[in-house]
Amino acid sequence: MKKLISLLTLLLIISAFAAGCSRSKTSGDGAGNADGQVTLSLFSTMSNEGEKKAFESAIAKFEEENPDINIEANLPGGGYEDMLRVKMAANDMPDLFDTHGWSQLRYGEYTADLKDMDWVENLDPALDAILKDEQGKVYAYPLNQAKDGISYNANLLEEYGIEPPTTLDGLMTALETIKEKSNGDVVPLWIPGGDNWTIAQIFDEMATPLLITDKENSHGEQLLDGSFDWSNYTLLAEKMKEMQEKRLLNEDVLTAKLSQAPELMAQNKIGFTFVGGSLGPDATELNPEVKVGTMPVPAVHEGDQPSWIGGERFTLAAWKDSEHLEEAKKFIEFLAQPEVAKEIAEGTSSPTGLKNAEADTYYSKYYENFEEVKVQPYFDRVYLPSGMWDVMATTGQELLADTLTPEQLSKKMEEEYKRLRSQ
Structure with a gap:
């Protein structure tokens, strides 16, 4: 009897061991x-x-x-x-x-x-x-590959007589024109701030023409060596706040979700947006009449040129x-x-991303129209320490929630930039 019990115990141990092995992972x-x-x-x-x-x-x-x-x-x-x-x-x-x-x-x-x-x-x-x-x-x-810029409703711009703007001032004028001519039915600049990384995307794209591409206002070296004066960054926050105060942004800017973009664009409720990727084909699938264009990021300083923002x-x-x-x-x-x-x-x-594969994309004709425009790397990937993307997202949210002023936003960016550089 004892031998039988010992044999059964041994079999149970072997079975448990085998079961454990079959469940174990073989990589991360x-x-x-x-x-x-x-x-x-x-x-x-x-x-x-x-x-x-x-x-x-x-x-x-x-x-x-x-x-x-x-x-x-x-x-x-x-x-x-x-x-x-x-x-x-x-x-x-x-x-x-x-x-x-x-x-x-x-x-x-x-x-x-x-x-x-x-x-x-x-x-x-x-x-x-x-x-x-x-x-x-x-x-x-x-x-x-990325060629990021600004998406827009091509039909609406044509109806309102707006050419894709090449400067930040021109963009502001275009937004005000959309608000006026649509009687407020179209959001001039739609931001899905409920996904706060989309706010960081705007600041990141616009930081390049503000701080890098214009020869008279290029701060790349200072950003890399840690001596950058962050008051030079405040203009972006001021412009964003100006857009909000003039009601050029969606009222639900802090809760709107990225997933809403195709339907709203298909309904002709959006003029401009920094949402890109498959927005165009997704919206056109919902409404074959809608046409979504894309344009480079406009220049901030007089005399500078627009830029695509990209890379991988x-x-x-x-x-x-x-x-x-x-x-x-x-x-x-x-x-x-x-x-x-x-x-x-x-x-x-x-x-x-390959030389032996050429894609005919939804935006191909727009890329061809702006083929002379240079592609600049993403700002944060070159000039900011790891972790600053989240800071751009949260400070942008706080700005739009009226818990940070533009000056306070720049100050907080400076503090986090220095902290993360030291790690």
């Missing part, structure tokens, strides 16, 4: 299943419905061709950075993740080197400085410590096939 978030299928965890910053739809379609095609690999995609929108910071601190990164402009400075130590992959020879040289370092390491694969938009990096690195690279190689790269770029309404 990705797992190997008992049937041999590998699950790769993937995090991306994509937030617009059109973008997500295009990416999820590519994932489905890959899984169909590779039934032994499952992609578990996470698209947390505005919560992305906080989630990735936690994962970096725990050194438990997703198998695949979007570096969203920080491939080297923020995520570099976590990324696998992709330089030996076939697609690298077709990487657009315009992205070399962003995705490669001096030693030749390639940090991420670019799903597309969406990328995929592979976690260097992933136990499924081979499978992660296989997915990236799939995405880099010219026909797949083209589909994703067109689905996200942005140019591809």
Whole structure:
């Protein structure tokens, strides 16, 4: 009897051990299943419905061709950075993740080197400085490129006799014209401030013409060495507050959500907005009559020229410590096939990041119209320490909520800039 009990105890221990092994993960978030299928965890910053739809379609095609690999995609929108910071601190990164402009400075130590992959020879040289370092390491694969500016309702501008403005003063005049001629039925500048990162997007885009591109007002060196006088930043907050006081912004600016943009644009309720990406095709799908244009960021100082703001938009990096690195690279190689790269770029309404894949996007004719306009890098990625994006978002919210004055906003930016630089 004792032998029988001992044998049963031994079998229970073996069974428990085996069950524990079958449940254990084999990489940070990705797992190997008992049937041999590998699950790769993937995090991306994509937030617009059109973008997500295009990416999820590519994932489905890959899984169909590779039934032994499952992609578990996470698209947390505005919560992305906080989630990735936690994962970096725990050194438990997703198998695949979007570096969203920080491939080297923020995520570099976590990324696998992709330089030996076939697609690298077709990487657009315009992205070399962003995705490669001096030693030749390639940090991420670019799903597309960014040419950010301002979106607008092309039909409304034509109806009201407004040309896409090239200066900030011209933009202010255009906004006032829309308010007057629409009798208040159209929001001149619509901001989905309920997703506060969209406020940071505006400040980030406009900081470049304010502080960088004009030769007489260029503060790049001072921003990099820490000697920048932040009173030079106050004009942006003053202009934003002026727009709000003149009722040129949506009244629900602090609660409006990004997901509302396509429907409002389709209803001809928006004149201008800094929302880009798939806004145009999403709105036109809802209303085939609507036409959404895009234009560069207008110049702030007299004599300066407009600028596109850009670089990498969406990328995929592979976690260097992933136990499924081979499978992660296989997915990236799939995405880099010219026909797949083209589909994703067109689905996200942005140019591809590869020389051998050309996309005919919703905004192609507008990019052609402004092909002489230079692309400037995102302001925060070059001139601000990591963490300042969140500061731009929160201070912008506080400005629009009347809890910060423009001068106080600049002071708070200065304090956080110095604190983060010292870390």
